[in-house]
Amino acid sequence: MSAEFALVGPILAAMFAAATPLLFAALGEAVTEKSGVLNLGVEGMMLMGAVCGFAITVKTGSAPLGLLIAAGAGAAMGALFGVLTLLLLANQVATGLALTLFGVGLSALVGQGFVGIPLEGLPKLHIPVLSDLPVVGQAVFGQDLLVYLGIAAVPLVHLFLYRTRAGLVLRAVGENHHAAHALGYKVIRIRFLAVMFGGAMSGLGGAFLSMDYTPMWAENITAGRGWIALALVVFATWKPVRVMLGAWLFGGVTIAQLHVQGFGIDIPSQILSMLPYLATVLVLVLISRDVARIRLNAPACLGKLFHPDS
Amino acid sequence: MNRRTMGKTLLGLAGAAAIALSVGTAAAQDKLKVGFVYVGPISDHGYSYQHDQGRLAVEKQLGDKVTTTYVENVPEGADAERVIEQLAASGHKLIFTTSFGFMNPTLKVAQRYPDVKFEHATGYKRAANVATYSARFYEGRTVIGAIVGKMTKSNVIGYIGSFPIPEVVSGINAFTIALREQNPKAEVRVVWVNSWYDPGKEAEAAKALIDQGADVIVQHTDSPAPVQTAQERGLWSVGQSSDMTRFGPKSHLTAIVDDWNGYYVDRVKAVLDGTWKSVDTWGGFKDKMLFLAPYNPAIPADVVALADTIKADIMSGKRHSFQGPVKDQSGKVVIPEGKTATDEQILKMDWYVEGVQGKVPK
Numbered sequence: 001m002s003a004e005f006a007l008v009g010p011i012l013a014a015m016f017a018a019a020t021p022l023l024f025a026a027l028g029e030a031v032t033e034k035s036g037v038l039n040l041g042v043e044g045m046m047l048m049g050a051v052c053g054f055a056i057t058v059k060t061g062s063a064p065l066g067l068l069i070a071a072g073a074g075a076a077m078g079a080l081f082g083v084l085t086l087l088l089l090a091n092q093v094a095t096g097l098a099l100t101l102f103g104v105g106l107s108a109l110v111g112q113g114f115v116g117i118p119l120e121g122l123p124k125l126h127i128p129v130l131s132d133l134p135v136v137g138q139a140v141f142g143q144d145l146l147v148y149l150g151i152a153a154v155p156l157v158h159l160f161l162y163r164t165r166a167g168l169v170l171r172a173v174g175e176n177h178h179a180a181h182a183l184g185y186k187v188i189r190i191r192f193l194a195v196m197f198g199g200a201m202s203g204l205g206g207a208f209l210s211m212d213y214t215p216m217w218a219e220n221i222t223a224g225r226g227w228i229a230l231a232l233v234v235f236a237t238w239k240p241v242r243v244m245l246g247a248w249l250f251g252g253v254t255i256a257q258l259h260v261q262g263f264g265i266d267i268p269s270q271i272l273s274m275l276p277y278l279a280t281v282l283v284l285v286l287i288s289r290d291v292a293r294i295r296l297n298a299p300a301c302l303g304k305l306f307h308p309d310s
Numbered sequence: 311m312n313r314r315t316m317g318k319t320l321l322g323l324a325g326a327a328a329i330a331l332s333v334g335t336a337a338a339q340d341k342l343k344v345g346f347v348y349v350g351p352i353s354d355h356g357y358s359y360q361h362d363q364g365r366l367a368v369e370k371q372l373g374d375k376v377t378t379t380y381v382e383n384v385p386e387g388a389d390a391e392r393v394i395e396q397l398a399a400s401g402h403k404l405i406f407t408t409s410f411g412f413m414n415p416t417l418k419v420a421q422r423y424p425d426v427k428f429e430h431a432t433g434y435k436r437a438a439n440v441a442t443y444s445a446r447f448y449e450g451r452t453v454i455g456a457i458v459g460k461m462t463k464s465n466v467i468g469y470i471g472s473f474p475i476p477e478v479v480s481g482i483n484a485f486t487i488a489l490r491e492q493n494p495k496a497e498v499r500v501v502w503v504n505s506w507y508d509p510g511k512e513a514e515a516a517k518a519l520i521d522q523g524a525d526v527i528v529q530h531t532d533s534p535a536p537v538q539t540a541q542e543r544g545l546w547s548v549g550q551s552s553d554m555t556r557f558g559p560k561s562h563l564t565a566i567v568d569d570w571n572g573y574y575v576d577r578v579k580a581v582l583d584g585t586w587k588s589v590d591t592w593g594g595f596k597d598k599m600l601f602l603a604p605y606n607p608a609i610p611a612d613v614v615a616l617a618d619t620i621k622a623d624i625m626s627g628k629r630h631s632f633q634g635p636v637k638d639q640s641g642k643v644v645i646p647e648g649k650t651a652t653d654e655q656i657l658k659m660d661w662y663v664e665g666v667q668g669k670v671p672k
Contacts, residue, residue, distance in 0.1 A: 209510055
């Protein structure tokens with residue numbers, strides 16, 4: 001029993017790290033969707049962030065600059081999506097899917113010269129005494145800096161959405177763009193900014209993977225995490241704190257199932273691989289099962305096109 | 311025509327004349343055209359990269375008699391058939407399709423082009439003009455098993471598997487047999503990530519195995535993430551598909567690397583001589599179809615000597631990776647004393663030997 005108990009700390013530590021890329025991308029997408037825009041291009045934006053962050057860090061040796069460029073690359077992808085869907089009124093679902101395909105291809109092209117190059121990961125936090133505490137030490141006080149940044153973003157996004165005037169306006173635009181427009185709010189500009197924020201956060205999520213989690217560039221390094229982030233947003237009913245809980249749960253079950261396999265417990269690995277998805281969907285659906293509240297949280301204008309004259 | 315374009319045209323003509331002169335009497339169309347179809351990008355520094363190294367070896371050694379073409383990143387499916395057909399239709403007389411999933415498309419196209427020769431890697435379906443080839447990767451796993459058996463202190467080995475297919479399962483078994491021959495107390499813990507290439511998941515699997523006490527991480531997946539993780543934790547690792555030393559110089563013991571250079575050169579020569587036949591080639595160390603990446607300098611000399619002896623014995627036939635008696639997990643003797651596993655047994659292996667924890671997922 002004590003052997004299993006000693007694993008609680010490492011599992012927790014691994015869980016926070018595994019959840020981080022999902023957390024960044026899903027928080028960004030939550031803000032985007034709250035403004036009424038459905039951007040399915042998260043995976044593509046993450047990949048562009050991953051490759052640009054990695055490439056800049058390799059070329060300049062500066063990780064902060066790499067992160068900045070990663071966020072910028074994600075935001076640029078978001079801006080491209082904005083031009084197509086907000087200005088040219090292209091269908092959001094189709095454009096989002098295209099953005100993912102585009103991101104997969106473009107990141108592979110950009111990254112051609114960067115495959116097989118090793119990189120030092122970002123520094124880990126180490127606080128004497130605290131980081132060495134049993135069980136929680138490594139998990140709470142010994143993570144990479146980006147892990148803390150991701151968690152810190154949760155209350156910030158929450159406060160912005162629900163406690164600031166700008167957040168209120170953003171949500172109003174997502175609920176009823178015609179009413180917001182009639183009140184004199186710049187619907188398209190606000191949505192543009194929200195989409196770019198979503199892109200920047202996705203870019204950071206991707207950069208966490210390529211610069212820190214597994215410091216390397218490989219084609220398609222995100223391996224579908226963008227889609228999981230998208231699903232998290234919906235199942236968490238667009239609430240930042242629930243998004244975080246969902247990401248932790250997903251990360252936690254992912255890590256736990258690997259441990260179950262390592263112990264040789266006789267459950268087919270295919271079923272175990274499915275568990276994180278199953279558990280996350282189940283739990284989030286259960287805590288959000290109140291239909292009225294889902295309707296209340298879902299932005300009423302999500303995915304609808306807006307033209308000021310219509 | 312203004313002066314600039316005229317200048318370009320003249321340059322072009324001069325260039326063409328120069329090429330014609332340099333080629334001389336051996337006109338370009340007399341050269342054998344050889345095509346290669348890869349499933350991944352040649353920049354993957356792994357599976358497709360190694361196949362492309364084989365193509366380059368052909369160019370280098372037979373460049374005056376052949377020209378080569380390659381198509382990378384070809385998905386396994388309907389697209390593959392189109393790509394293979396295109397190569398066949400454009401005059402390629404020998405086409406290598408280098409991934410398991412290209413099997414049926416290759417056979418379909420081969421039927422329509424009976425005078426074109428095809429070579430399909432890792433498959434099992436042949437035709438008069440379709441040969442197959444693969445490498446005995448498990449032989450390499452026997453050697454690393456012995457090395458790891460000597461290097462482990464905790465006697466727990468973490469093994470990251472891609473998919474529970476016979477190729478990977480036989481690798482785990484060959485590894486475990488050699489491991490426990492050196493170190494009967496050692497055990498192997500297997501984690502399947504159900505992917506060939508997912509750096510994030512492979513790193514997570516490595517961390518989980520390390521947290522459970524493994525001090526050596528062996529992988530049968532293609533990304534260097536497990537090596538990176540082991541390096542970060544100050545433990546040993548064994549790479550796969552390519553030399554991954556640069557991702558963990560202190561951690562990387564060695565790696566199992568495929569080598570198609572010799573095979574490709576031989577097969578192209580056979581077509582040139584007219585001796586090409588549809589055969590099934592399954593080569594190991596002896597046929598130079600796989601080799602081990604340079605050993606970590608931290609491995610003691612006696613362990614290196616042991617590894618070299620085992621490798622030499624495999625090459626001379628003195629030793630087989632599955633030499634009886636081999637017991638399965640329940641203790642039942644599957645390969646009796648004095649016998650070795652048949653190729654068919656290896657190609658269909660779906661059980662673990664003694665010393666592996668857990669069950670093969672079915």
